[in-house]
Amino acid sequence: MKSRIVMSMLTGATLLVSTLLGAAPAQSAARPAQTASARPAAPADQPTPAPAEFGTDWHDPVTAAPPVTKPPGRSCRVTVAEARFRDFTPYTGTYAPPKGCGDRWSKVVLRLEGHVKGRQFDRLGYLHIGGVEVLRTSTPQPSPDGIEWSVEKDVTRYSDTLRRRQDVEMLIGNVVDDTYTGIIDVKVTLTFYAGAPDAGSTPGRVLTLADGALTTPRNSERIVAEVYATGSGGGCEEYWYLTVPSNAPYSCRADGGPYREVQIQVDGQLAGIAAPFPTVWTGGWSNPFLWYVVPGPRAFDVKPIEYDLTPFAGILNDGRPHRLEVSVVGVPAGQSGWSTPVNVLVWQDTRSRHVTGGLITHDSGDLANSSVWTPGSEQRVDTDGDHRLTVAGYVDTSHGRVTTTVRRSLANTSTHRWGDGENPDALKATWTDDESVTVDGRGPARTTRTHRTYTMDGTTTVGAGDRLRTVLTLGDRAESMVSRGRRTAVWSRLDDTYTGDATYTINVPRDQRHAVGTTSEHYRIRGSAGCHDRSLVTVQGVLTEERDGC
Template sequence: MRIRSVALLSLSALLLAQLTPALAAPPPSEFGTDYDDPRTPAPAVAVPDTKHCQVEIVRHGFRNFDPYQSTYTPPTACQGPWSKVVLRMHGAVKGVQYDRLGHITIGGVGVFRTSTPEPSADGIAWDVEKDVTSYAPLLTKPQPVVMELGNVVNETYTGVLDITVTLDFYTTSRRVPAAKTANVVLPLQDQRREESDLIGTATLPRNTTRLVGEVYVTGSGGGCEEFWDTSAPAETGYSCPDGSPYREVDVSIDGKPAGIALPYPYIYTGGWSNPYSWRPSPAPRAFDIKPLAYDLTPFAGLLTDGKPHEFRVHVNGVPAGQSGWFTVPNLHVWTDAHRSQTRGALTSYAVAPLTKTDQVSTGSVSTKASRTLKISGYVDTSAGRIRTTVQRTLRNTSEHTWTEGETKDSLDANWRDTSIVTSGGKVELTDLDYGKKGLLTFLPNATVPGGYDVVTDLKIHDTIRTTHGLTKETYDGRASWIYNVPRDQRHATGTQTVRFQSLGANGCYDHTLQAVNGIYTKDLHRC
């Protein structure tokens, strides 16, 4: 892409094909000084009908790169255990500002990562919800809170990011039990970086029975690794010559590969050289950046000796000496309530090398890649010997072509990350299937000297299949604007359709939002 810097509470099934009357006014012919507050079609977090309490952990206007710090104190009126804990963020910004990336840690553990929308001159506000019940073990005692949301405010970039974040705690009842979570959630200690790797240690409880790692990871920072999925080898002449577009996030324990995963190709609200593509709705996952998950239980029995063990997060495919990847790992640990010491071993281990081909020529890169992992182990617990087998399969295909000068730049890429975990006779499937197909054109404007018409056509799909259900989120949009002119002469236009569908324990959910030139024109619920 040539211009890099421009960059559940389920609804009732009775709401069949309902069009919100408030959206009846015709949209403007092009973007003006304001657009609708950003929304996504995703459902609200499903919460129980029990007593709940709210604790505020962030209230701050971010204008620089200083982190905000506070102290979390558990709610005295809603003491645990809890049935649900929900993080809710409200943001507001006006003026001129780029999209920014934010992250929250509680007790050193990463619990939330987000990107912000680019504002209108008149100002926007938006809300994000995240189910953070899995972090409940952290929240039983006071903890330090840190939110980082680096921002620049000056005469040109005037937007201050006003952010409020709360935690809502939902109690239990006779009908609503406490949530089932890990017993301990740990950050890595003594963290250090070696190029794109993050290394740290963790000392696990001696009675560990299960271990799941998670990594919040994004290619970011405005450099080429923010657009890693369009990278190309230097010999192609492409403007981001960071080698093959394949990236993989690997976890090793004491030097032994233990987990593999594909990163998600996030698009922030200035991405694909067209901020108007993301007004008012962002790309899937942009407001709630999800961590990658790794079931490391086959190794658990080797880590219960009370000693620190080294964990390394490695981003495979990043050129030597290149930076631009953000990684925050956590460990979720389950323990044995009836035994002070557990032990175990690996019983089989097969981590295949990466299989990858890049067909490279001037103006094109065609990539196919795959990798597999299968690891088994056991832990001897008070309930007997628990055997766990983790299988993971990664697949990526990518077709990237461009014309001379990158006046036309197209991408058709797909990722598939499938995990099957068999433990204690139970099988858990997680199948991630996502991709993007788009074309960016950058051509001289016929009437404006020095101006360029930037046009983006893009489709995104994001499907998650699990043992318990399915979710699917899609984006389909087209936007255009004139580059290299004053803001009030951009004559930007854009249409977008975003849709979220799910089917599972909470029933059927299907929500579509359509917008024209920044104004929502359809809000449709089905099911």
């Protein structure tokens, strides 16, 4: 077996990045809703029969995540983009606000509908409205007979941008030739629901950077940056979690191994740290048959990393531009492969012309990163990394002094094993990202605590007859609690688990792969707002089971 076949987990996903780099629901997980043409699963007590192997058609992509909830009452819909992507030419157009639903909305829901047929890789895409990145997405890989899919996202937080006429740019970079025939057709709409949003939930301003600099309104009292960080592009940073130290004999190397951390700086000072989500695109782990129906968590709706920069508001509110820079720890010097576009959300003190303040605490612990290679008949790399940051600052507002303290701690452990020719190739990894934000002003202090855990446990092997098999489990988990003083006001617990086992024959024409595969997803979220519990099972591209547990 050729080592590059497995480890380009490897080359199966060719995602556009270089174009994106110049250029992230956020409170809800998007669910590619079943379209009108999708083949529905049979009732739970009547399992759908599955074929002996994959054919030329399979079920349209679905996930177990909840749909975006929509409020009752009047709504207005606007088409934002409608395009056919066959190369790297962006779609450009003009957005105009809706008529008949006012200029304040209780919710705004973005919906992308797509279809593609033939043969195509997965592709990465973005949608900008007025320069603001409102969606980052990737695409499913099509069947020869064609598939349809859709993605929904709550974009109410971008209401400030959507109140004015804006330029639109959208790109899903693609290559169409005699081999890769799939043209990606998409339509994006926004639906506006009339009514007032929840008090304080929607920022008054949404800003973008100008040549890497940010200028905030002088009366800003809360500032949050969001970064749509994606490692992609077809190279090793697409599989950053598999990289090894430069002295180890493996096809993807980085001096510090696989530890990655997304940092944001204000005027050169570290202002936020975060663990990137280990997104697996729909060609990942050398095996597209794992993803034809059920994508990995977040693959179709890339969520932005959020950084609360309110401790720096007193510095940023001087009316001058300030450098805001994002970097990814662990990426080899001079190597591309990460896209990190930034939006900045600002809440203002409408009773003040200038909100002053200052930084109280800045405590950055040492970044620990150990990645040890153990040679042998089975090569092995063990990685342990962690970092912490505490930042506190105050602002003097029309309603008194408010102090914001942000604490964040990250940790990553992984064990990577591989054999001769990188066969087998296995990884077991866990990432944790713990954050607390305490806002102390008038009344009891309000603290939001979030504990995020991401897991990956997979093995790829090539056996007799060039049969490549991938067994993989992915986990996206989060616990969140909001308290006022000693009283818990809001809580939630998320567990999104994907499992897959797929096998096919490599180095043969597509119609001779004789692929088989079973995948499942169980998405559970419980909390003070209610419950969603849904599971899906597919066999050879047929959706055989759908169950709701709430």
